Amino acid sequence: MKIDQSQAREFARMTLSHLTQRWPYKLDLVMSGPEDVLPPAEIHPIFHGSFDWHSCVHGYWQVLRIARLYPDIPEVADIRVLADAMFVPGKVAGEIARLDRPYASGFERPYGWGWMLALQAEADRHSAGWGDALSPLSRRFASNLTDYLPKLTYSITVGTHFNTAFALVLALEWAETRDPDLAALIRQRARDWFADRQDYRGWEPGGDEFLSPALTAALLMSRVMERAEFAQWFAAFLPDAQRGEPAMLFEPVHVSDRTDGKIAHLDGLNLSRAWCWRQIGFALGEAERFEPVAAAHIAASLPHIGEDYMGSHWLASFALLALES
Template identity: 60%
Template sequence: MELTPDHAVRFATATLAHLGREYPYKMDLVLTGPEDAKPPREHHPIFHGSFDWHSCVHGWWQLLRLARRFPDLPIAAEIRARADAMLVPEKVMGERAFLDRPYSAAFERPYGWAWLLALHAETEAHDAPWAAALEPLAAAFAARFRAFLPKLTYPLRVGTHFNIAFALVLARHWAETRDPALVTLIDTNARDWFAQDRDCQAWEPGGDEFLSSALTEAHLMATVLADDFPGWFDAFLPRVAHQQPATLFTPANVSDRSDGKIAHLDGLNLSRAWSWRAIASALGPAHAVTPVAEAAAQRHLAAALPHVTGDYMGEHWLASFALLALDGLAD
């Protein structure tokens, strides 16, 4: 399965509908006094829709990428007009000011940080002023990564927003052409945390996970190790050519898509598809695992794509992960 104009229209139509939908909204906010109890748009002039801050950020990433991939679709003009109105310096400064609040050091760490960098990278691919407007926010989150990673003694392996490998895949993609010091820091940490991992048992998924702790780790190491990746991967998942551990090859069952946490499992299927495809690409066509990985990606895509829209608890974010699974991150 590959990204098509039909996918683009379906995803973008749903995302445009929720990008400015202010309620319901889950704030990431420590109240320091009664004056902090105000509507989300007053805290977040841009990212006040899509149920939460990070979903709004990657909703924008998704829309701009679709507009670039399919510039002649009528919906692309609407996307660009919305971006012209929202991705402007004065609104970015409002978002940037939120980071200076007390108790904000861990705001959206690390998932939202990484998605903001991905959004900034996407805006730079457009002939528009959006990237320049977002630059102060991107610089602030890159600085937060540089401050945080040296003190993160142990990796965060969980399959939710705190997963460090997923965040660093996105952050490293941004940093490759913009922040060599951050690339070095990411690569050093990844090697320290993961280089000696062997025979991963892949005890997953958890009941509310949208990331595979095993596959996101491998995905990151594919970018960090380059030509050394196949040797590391063969030791990390030594039986994967025989589809073991079986948990990595079985799409998750989603019992209730109206439950926001259980609906995460649709995202797990999509993020696994993205990681399996990235792993296959890094291993190359001659590796025994490559056709197995590609087939696993297709199974996970088939399980999840019909459910990207339909219930707001998934609809406010799943299209971004569907776009990753179908089109990847690279330009």
């Protein structure tokens, strides 16, 4: 199963409609004075659509990626116009200014940080100057990550925005060609936290999760280990995976109410699991082994990502991850 042109157009249209909205917006900001009572577009000059800051960031990642994969679809013209208007030094400086305010050190940590690095990595693949414009902002978050990882004694293994492994998967791809010290730090910290993990028996899924703590950790380890070492690690981490156990990781989750923003996260879990299973299969040299599992998870949620705003403002990015992998 792979993204096709019609799906690419649907994803692009859906996300463009949200990126260009000014409302609704969930402001994730500690107010330090009356100067913070401003419209979203003045607080965050670029990332003020798609309900929240991080969804806007990976919404831009998604449409830029679609523009690169399908440069001839009609929506690419609108994508380029929007990116040209938004990815400019003045607006980037406005985003950085918000990070200089009191209490901003933990803003969007680590989920938004990882997605910002992924966005700039994608922007660099285009010849429009977008990556250069975004570089100061991505460098700021890379610096934040460099400061943060040494003092993070314990990895955060939840299935929501605070998940450490997911953010580091995104950050590592950026760092490998731009910041070798950060890349080395990510690799070392991943080993510190996960290298000795064995016989996973966690409790998942949680009722509002869009990431699997187990599978994101495994995906990260697949990026920091060579194939033989990773195969040995994976066999110890999920020793019964060959038999489809634990079943909770192999069976798509049920989404009871897609109008509920938290419950709608579970569609993201199906899609991110599909991405993880496919990537883990490739890393093991056994892509066909987990493809039926990935396909079942995609089928459970892909038809529903546009049913309600609670999903449509962000799920297309996770669908693209699952399908493109």
